[in-house]
Amino acid sequence: MKYKINPDAVYREINGVYYVLLPRDKTIHRFTDVGSLIWRLIDKNFSESEIIKEVVNQYDVEEEVVLNDLENFIKELVEKKILLKIE
Amino acid sequence: MNDVNTRNISLIIARWEFLIRALDDVSYNVVIKLKNHMKSARKYDDIEKFNLFISYNNGISSSFFKACNYKLSDNGNVHKLEFRDCVGTIDWESKKSSVEISNEGVVSIDSFLRYVTSFLSLVQGGALVHSAGIIKNNRCFIFPGPSMSGKSTIAGLFRQRFTVIGEELSIILPSKEGYSVYGTPFLGSSSVLSNYGGYRLGGIIFHEKSDGYNIRKIEEVEALIRFVENVTFYSSSKKYANLVLENSEKITRSVKAFVMDFPNNSEWLSEFDKYLDEMI
The missing domain is CATH 3.90.228.20 (Phosphoenolpyruvate Carboxykinase; domain 3)
Structure with a gap:
């Protein structure tokens, strides 16, 4: 499954923390530090494996844990329409 | 339209005019009108004659209106916004505008003013x-x-x-x-x-x-x-x-x-x- 950032989403970064505004829904979402890192990598079109590798390097955690967290994070972003499935 | 709505319209309009004068940036004129069938009611007479001033400094894009959930007719510099119970027309070039209230208009006149206020506040950096x-x-x-x-x-x-x-x-x-x-x-x-x-x-x-x-x-x-x-x-x-x-x-x-x-x-x-x- 591939995803893309909702083209309507407006996002910015303050002190390393990303937040996203969906103007159609009038909702705003803030990411955690790890979420902000993952968002930055998604924005740069990193693949899932590249994202996992980067998070493992930066946070010194097990790859399995990262994979699980990443899946949950992406699921949440899709539910909130911040990410869209493209295939 | 009931008395409460009438009172609210009068208050909203009076407050609006006061506010815009306070902002000291008077360059836009909106006229509030009521439809013919409502003119007989004496209590609406004052509203009919009321001029409303809105500050306006920056250019406007019709895409803004198209993006909103209001029906819009775009005729060059003139934008017509049709609400459920009121029609607002804005001529951005001549800086004149009118709002026509048809029934229970307090909802729409309030919406119209919020809409314009929100937009003007944003384009002015606020x-x-x-x-x-x-x-x-x-x-x-x-x-x-x-x-x-x-x-x-x-x-x-x-x-x-x-x-x-x-x-x-x-x-x-x-x-x-x-x-x-x-x-x-x-x-x-x-x-x-x-x-x-x-x-x-x-x-x-x-x-x-x-x-x-x-x-x-x-x-x-x-x-x-x-x-x-x-x-x-x-x-x-x-x-x-x-x-x-x-x-x-x-x-x-x-x-x-x-x-x-x-x-x-x-x-x-x-x-x-x-x-x-x-x-x-």
Whole structure:
């Protein structure tokens, strides 16, 4: 499954923390530090494996844990329409 | 249209005119008209003749209107907005406009004015924010919050101690000193007349009803997120969403922001007053 950032989403970064505004829904979402890192990598079109590798390097955690967290994070972003499935 | 609506329309229009004069930026003229079948009612006569002034500094894009949930007819510089019970026409070149109310128009005239106010606030670098506001030492402290969050309660509690600038919506605009806060014609639940102000923004205080009083400073991102949640904007376009974020960032960065727990009594007001003194 591939995803893309909702083209309507407006996002910015303050002190390393990303937040996203969906103007159609009038909702705003803030990411955690790890979420902000993952968002930055998604924005740069990193693949899932590249994202996992980067998070493992930066946070010194097990790859399995990262994979699980990443899946949950992406699921949440899709539910909130911040990410869209493209295939 | 019932008496309550009639009273509200008169109040909204009167407040609006007062506000725009207070902003000292009169360059736009809106005429409120009622349809023929309503002219017989004497109480509407004054409204029919009323001129409404709206400040307007910047260019406007028709895409903004198209992005909103209103039917729009675009004829060059003239935009016609059709609401459920009112039609608004805006000629951006001649700076003339009219709003025609058909029935139960208080909903639409209020929507029309909120719509224009929201847009004008954004393009001028500010925001229309759901908030109450109080004045202390010539500075305005705003209390942003959605409906039922306690804005009217706070305004009511503070009214004997401070000047209350409004309890429903405030306009925040850039000024030489940073940002200035203005009350608006839009009514809160207690329908108390606003002071239109133009006071320097002193601080932003988010609030939560509680059994006890407590106040704490919050970091920039939390302040921004909470603030944006209370900015009124009607467009779903990215352009205006970006304006919301840009302006909100600058506004929240310009002053300190806090979260306050408060009970529905006056016992904590002295402590809060002292806290404001320290903040200033």
